[in-house]
Amino acid sequence: xxxxxxxxxxxxxxxxxxxxxxxxxxxxxxxxxxxxxxxxxxxxxxxxxxxxxxxxxxxxxxxxxxxxxxxxxxxxxxxxxxxxxxxxxxxxxxxxxxxxxxxxxxxxxxxxxxxxxxxxxxxxxxxxxxxxxxxxxxxxxxxxxxxxxxxxxxxxxxxxxxxxxxxxxxxxxxxxxxxxxxxxxxxxxxxxxxxxxxxxxxxxxxxxxxxxxxxxxxxxxxxxxxxxxxxxxxxxxxxxxxxxxxxxxxxxxxxxxxxxxxxxxxxxxxxxxxxxxxxxxxxxxxxxxxxxxxxxxxxxxxxxxxxxxxxxxxxxxxxxxxxxxxxxxxxxxxxxxxxxxxxxxxxxxxxxxxxxxxxxxxxxxxxxxxxxxxxxxxxxxxxxxxxxxxxxxxxxxxxxxxxxxxxxxxxxxxx
Amino acid sequence: xxxxxxxxxxxxxxxxxxxxxxxxxxxxxxxxxxxxxxxxxxxxxxxxxxxxxxxxxxxxxxxxxxxxxxxxxxxxxxxxxxxxxxxxxxxxxxxxxxxxxxxxxxxxxxxxxxxxxxxxxxxxxxxxxxxxxxxxxxxxxxxxxxxxxxxxxxxxxxxxxxxxxxxx
Numbered sequence: 413x414x415x416x417x418x419x420x421x422x423x424x425x426x427x428x429x430x431x432x433x434x435x436x437x438x439x440x441x442x443x444x445x446x447x448x449x450x451x452x453x454x455x456x457x458x459x460x461x462x463x464x465x466x467x468x469x470x471x472x473x474x475x476x477x478x479x480x481x482x483x484x485x486x487x488x489x490x491x492x493x494x495x496x497x498x499x500x501x502x503x504x505x506x507x508x509x510x511x512x513x514x515x516x517x518x519x520x521x522x523x524x525x526x527x528x529x530x531x532x533x534x535x536x537x538x539x540x541x542x543x544x545x546x547x548x549x550x551x552x553x554x555x556x557x558x559x560x561x562x563x564x565x566x567x568x569x570x571x572x573x574x575x576x577x578x579x580x581x582x583x584x585x586x587x588x589x590x591x592x593x594x595x596x597x598x599x600x601x602x603x604x605x606x607x608x609x610x611x612x613x614x615x616x617x618x619x620x621x622x623x624x625x626x627x628x629x630x631x632x633x634x635x636x637x638x639x640x641x642x643x644x645x646x647x648x649x650x651x652x653x654x655x656x657x658x659x660x661x662x663x664x665x666x667x668x669x670x671x672x673x674x675x676x677x678x679x680x681x682x683x684x685x686x687x688x689x690x691x692x693x694x695x696x697x698x699x700x701x702x703x704x705x706x707x708x709x710x711x712x713x714x715x716x717x718x719x720x721x722x723x724x725x726x727x728x729x730x731x732x733x734x735x736x737x738x739x740x741x742x743x744x745x746x747x748x749x750x751x752x753x754x755x756x757x758x759x760x761x762x763x764x765x766x767x768x769x770x771x772x773x774x775x776x777x778x779x780x781x782x783x784x785x786x787x788x789x790x791x792x793x794x795x796x797x798x799x800x801x802x803x804x805x806x807x808x809x810x811x812x813x814x815x816x817x818x819x820x821x822x823x824x825x826x827x
Numbered sequence: 828x829x830x831x832x833x834x835x836x837x838x839x840x841x842x843x844x845x846x847x848x849x850x851x852x853x854x855x856x857x858x859x860x861x862x863x864x865x866x867x868x869x870x871x872x873x874x875x876x877x878x879x880x881x882x883x884x885x886x887x888x889x890x891x892x893x894x895x896x897x898x899x900x901x902x903x904x905x906x907x908x909x910x911x912x913x914x915x916x917x918x919x920x921x922x923x924x925x926x927x928x929x930x931x932x933x934x935x936x937x938x939x940x941x942x943x944x945x946x947x948x949x950x951x952x953x954x955x956x957x958x959x960x961x962x963x964x965x966x967x968x969x970x971x972x973x974x975x976x977x978x979x980x981x982x983x984x985x986x987x988x989x990x991x992x993x994x995x
């Protein structure tokens with residue numbers, strides 16, 4: 413056999429023996445996640461005219477994009493969805509206290525190898541870090557999933573990314589994936605599956621693997637797999653007692669593309685305005701003054717990210733011309749960071765702690781930018797106007813780079 | 828199925844934050860209201876100059892970024908008849924199809940069509956004609972399955988038919 417992970421999972425999900433790239437299949441969905449935009453889904457669901465959702469145990473609804481409600485309108489969305497959850501007896505509902513969808517799903521064991529997980533959020537690729545066929549979809553097609561439990565998917569070609577070497581100090585998964593996006597471009601993996609391979613990937617923590625799969629969306633990937641290994645299985649066993657089947661690629665797969673990356677000489681990277689593939693070494697933008705430093709998001713708001721930032725900020729003070737915002741990705745991450753003393757370090761350093769959630773990343777509220785302001789963020793998009801004014805500038809980097817830069821008030825190497 | 832219209836042209840990597848700013852994501856149901864904010868923050872001239880019935884022509888990776896369906900919804904309810912681009916980002920492409928907004932992949936289109944040209948698209952064959960130059964552009968024909976959804980005015984009418992639910 414010579415099948416990729418994507419082909420094997422889609423064959424299983426569509427009840428076929430084999431499927432090949434470019435084929436369109438009807439795939440059965442194992443997990444269907446929506447956040448506030450479940451309200452958009454709901455409108456389409458009501459238009460279809462089905463009374464009951466197809467499976468109340470497979471739908472996940474949570475709030476993270478605009479929490480607590482940024483407006484009366486959002487408050488009404490939250491209220492409508494709470495009522496819908498009750499009415500339909502949706503089993504997995506996480507109200508605004510829990511955190512960002514791409515961390516909450518992980519923590520509560522919703523990501524299982526070999527399954528199909530769809531979410532009305534583009535960064536749903538994150539969950540491919542567990543070998544899950546996880547992809548972002550739109551609201552109307554989610555309504556179709558709520559009604560029927562299946563959706564059409566084109567079987568993607570697959571790109572293999574082989575990573576070798578050893579990271580220098582302070583260089584992280586974020587720097588690696590920014591570097592890869594810089595090479596492949598914003599549409600370099602469009603419509604395609606990505607598989608990350610190499611010894612360094614198997615040594616990476618789950619949190620770091622999630623960064624790779626999360627940001628693969630920014631090169632257009634449909635799904636981004638880290639093949640499950642013993643670490644994946646051990647991690648999942650602590651979070652779920654559900655049965656799952658690990659699906660790995662065959663040995664003799666012919667990939668549509670291959671990229672080899674040796675990280676040994678890689679330095680800290682930064683994505684410059686206004687696109688995520690405009691990637692440069694931090695050394696090329698050193699000295700650029702920053703008004704806001706932001707640590708958080710579904711990309712880099714996990715415990716190891718906060719730990720990296722805390723290590724740099726401990727006993728120091730953020731530059732007086734820079735404001736530092738810190739957003740733990742979830743309530744659990746927040747509690748663990750409290751326990752480890754990181755939160756105290758941030759507050760003593762002059763950082764402002766925001767509640768777990770998406771924060772200002774998507775430009776809805778909390779910490780938006782004025783014209784001409786510069787923000788250095790650990791988030792995932794630096795599009796023009798993404799975080800407030802279209803005349804502001806957003807740079808993306810690792811938690812270590814953002815923390816070190818917050819101290820200096822300008823972009824700087826973390827070590 | 829022929830679609831005719833005036834071209835409103837954009838460049839590469841037009842992302843969904845640009846098409847529909849994040850600050851309006853709290854609008855979840857009122858589609859006419861969504862249409863009032865197309866390209867508002869970064870290309871405010873669109874709302875002044877574009878007209879219902881226009882066809883958007885884009886470069887590479889049109890609709891990249893967020894999965895927000897409002898980006899396709901706002902264009903459809905503004906009255907955009909179709910979007911033709913060198914390539915599309917996948918979620919925008921799916922959203923447009925599922926809303927019944929025709930999206931056509933046409934490599935080379937940005938070289939052969941200028942802003943304000945009149946073009947004619949044959950959805951069934953994928954042939955696009957530039958009425959100013961009489962040039963023919965061979966776009967990718969939509970797969971039959973997708974064509975069926977688009978010509979049914981989107982996934983909802985398609986599913987109603989499939990599930991045997993009456994449209995009234």
